[in-house]
Amino acid sequence: MTEHTPLEPALRDALRSSTLPDPEQQWHRIRGRLDARESAPTRPLRIAFAAAAIVAAVAIGAAAGVAGQFAAPATWPMAALQGSIGPRTLRAGDALVTDEVTTVQLDVGRIGTATIAPGSRVRRTAGRWSAHRLVLDRGTIDAVIAAPPRLFFVQTPSALATDLGCAYRLTVTDDGASELYVSAGWVELEHEGERSIVPAGLAAEVRPGGRPGIPVVPSIDDTTRLALRRLDRGQGTDADLARVLTTLTSVVDPMARQQQSGITLWHLLQRVDGAQRAQVVRALSALAPPPADVTTEGIIALDRPMLDRWRRALNPMWGEESDTVWSTLTRRVWYWLND
Amino acid sequence: MRDPHPLSRAEEAALIAGCQNGDPAAQRICFDRFRDRVHAVALHFLRGDDAAAQDATQEVFVRFFRRASAFRSDSRLSTYLYRATANVCIDELRRRRRFVLVGDIPETLHPRTSTVESLSDPRLVHAVQRLSPKLRLVVLLRYVDDLSYDEIAAAVGVSAGTVASRLSRAHAALATALGSRSAGAFDD
Numbered sequence: 001m002t003e004h005t006p007l008e009p010a011l012r013d014a015l016r017s018s019t020l021p022d023p024e025q026q027w028h029r030i031r032g033r034l035d036a037r038e039s040a041p042t043r044p045l046r047i048a049f050a051a052a053a054i055v056a057a058v059a060i061g062a063a064a065g066v067a068g069q070f071a072a073p074a075t076w077p078m079a080a081l082q083g084s085i086g087p088r089t090l091r092a093g094d095a096l097v098t099d100e101v102t103t104v105q106l107d108v109g110r111i112g113t114a115t116i117a118p119g120s121r122v123r124r125t126a127g128r129w130s131a132h133r134l135v136l137d138r139g140t141i142d143a144v145i146a147a148p149p150r151l152f153f154v155q156t157p158s159a160l161a162t163d164l165g166c167a168y169r170l171t172v173t174d175d176g177a178s179e180l181y182v183s184a185g186w187v188e189l190e191h192e193g194e195r196s197i198v199p200a201g202l203a204a205e206v207r208p209g210g211r212p213g214i215p216v217v218p219s220i221d222d223t224t225r226l227a228l229r230r231l232d233r234g235q236g237t238d239a240d241l242a243r244v245l246t247t248l249t250s251v252v253d254p255m256a257r258q259q260q261s262g263i264t265l266w267h268l269l270q271r272v273d274g275a276q277r278a279q280v281v282r283a284l285s286a287l288a289p290p291p292a293d294v295t296t297e298g299i300i301a302l303d304r305p306m307l308d309r310w311r312r313a314l315n316p317m318w319g320e321e322s323d324t325v326w327s328t329l330t331r332r333v334w335y336w337l338n339d
Numbered sequence: 340m341r342d343p344h345p346l347s348r349a350e351e352a353a354l355i356a357g358c359q360n361g362d363p364a365a366q367r368i369c370f371d372r373f374r375d376r377v378h379a380v381a382l383h384f385l386r387g388d389d390a391a392a393q394d395a396t397q398e399v400f401v402r403f404f405r406r407a408s409a410f411r412s413d414s415r416l417s418t419y420l421y422r423a424t425a426n427v428c429i430d431e432l433r434r435r436r437r438f439v440l441v442g443d444i445p446e447t448l449h450p451r452t453s454t455v456e457s458l459s460d461p462r463l464v465h466a467v468q469r470l471s472p473k474l475r476l477v478v479l480l481r482y483v484d485d486l487s488y489d490e491i492a493a494a495v496g497v498s499a500g501t502v503a504s505r506l507s508r509a510h511a512a513l514a515t516a517l518g519s520r521s522a523g524a525f526d527d
Contacts, residue, residue, distance in 0.1 A: 015479060030401055
């Protein structure tokens with residue numbers, strides 16, 4: 001047996017020339033997964049959920065019919081809107097890679113469509129609790145979903161986008177950042193427990209390894225955008241805050257001022273501390289007073305129920321997001337039927 | 340890519356003990372020492388799919404850190420990690436029922452895998468990636484990290500004789516795939 005053949009050096013050179021891209025981000029993800037382990041549902045808990053779902057399914061047969069409307073078929077049809085495409089369906093485990101000229105329209109089960117732009121890579125995955133799940137490795141998708149919230153998920157290298165009943169564009173840039181613009185309804189961006197909730201008309205981005213950015217209208221001027229970004233990262237000055245507050249509270253349209261500027265400020269107050277937080281709360285109160293049962297002290301202390309009540313008051317659509325026992329139960333039944 | 344400053348048995352035992360105790364510093368050292376080699380094996384085992392290779396690398400370390408308490412001290416850490424890498428990659432390949440490609444496959448499949456495209460001899464890399472999984476794995480362990488036959492045998496779970504046999508078959512297959520360039524290159 002020859003130990004050193006002429007091709008062995010070539011093999012060593014060829015196979016060793018790769019390095020793990022962005023090791024810091026990879027390490028951050030590993031730590032995140034390790035830290036999140038304790039909060040993950042245990043197997044007995046999942047079994048209990050499944051048992052409860054079976055009982056509920058028997059008890060409310062009517063719900064099964066409704067759920068069937070949204071059942072995810074094993075294959076999702078797709079067609080080329082531009083360019084050409086060979087396969088006509090996408091199944092769990094498949095990956096779809098479009099070249100520089102091909103645009104593909106994918107049926108997301110029976111709940112909507114996702115248009116895959118040229119130069120994109122999308123995978124469909126199956127999850128126990130999520131029958132409609134895509135992974136966007138790069139490129140752009142335009143999703144239009146008509147279904148109850150939290151049935152369609154798109155994972156990117158930097159965040160998880162959860163559909164809350166909406167239409168949106170999601171782009172993954174070459175460096176793994178995610179850029180979201182919501183045109184109807186609303187979308188939740190989440191990364192390692194940090195969340196931003198983005199309503200129609202606002203955009204948000206997530207840098208690799210970072211938390212979801214504060215949603216803001218995409219037409220905002222660059223100076224204000226940069227000031228907001230610095231504040232979001234804990235590096236903002238009082239001048240940055242003054243600039244942001246002036247811009248956001250001077251919007252003429254009262255509806256946009258409340259539903260868009262208000263949502264930006266609602267996120268901002270949770271990302272700054274001390275005097276800056278108090279200043280944001282005052283600005284938001286002047287723009288749209290909080291409900292009667294929401295106190296300034298509670299908001300300053302980031303009381304979650306109070307924050308959520310104020311958020312719903314700012315944008316009425318968010319009332320649909322509330323989790324009642326009934327909505328939770330029917331969602332579980334739906335998941336069980338479609339798992 | 341072989342580690343220029345390999346750990347002594349005592350240093351490795353201390354590192355493993357740290358990981359078993361959940362020490363983040365020890366985990367980070369372990370990750371930094373092995374990340375590129377684990378990624379390289381995963382990258383070529385998964386035929387150049389860099390996104391999947393990164394996922395696999397992450398999964399290997401998460402599995403090890405979670406199960407470090409079950410690690411047997413008579414094994415080498417590298418052997419354990421390579422075995423885990425092979426298992427994770429095989430799981431990934433089994434999950435893929437098919438792979439739908441649209442357009443020009445090489446460019447669109449590897450837009451971010453400059454590591455593959457920039458190699459001095461991409462024919463060689465592609466020939467390795469076309470080997471059967473069993474042959475591919477022993478080739479990767481042999482040439483990515485210069486593992487001995489015994490170390491490869493421990494990582495793959497076969498005898499050293501089987502490793503030698505698979506390497507021999509892999510060499511022959513590569514020689515055939517590369518045509519005249521490799522004629523006679525592998526004299527087993």
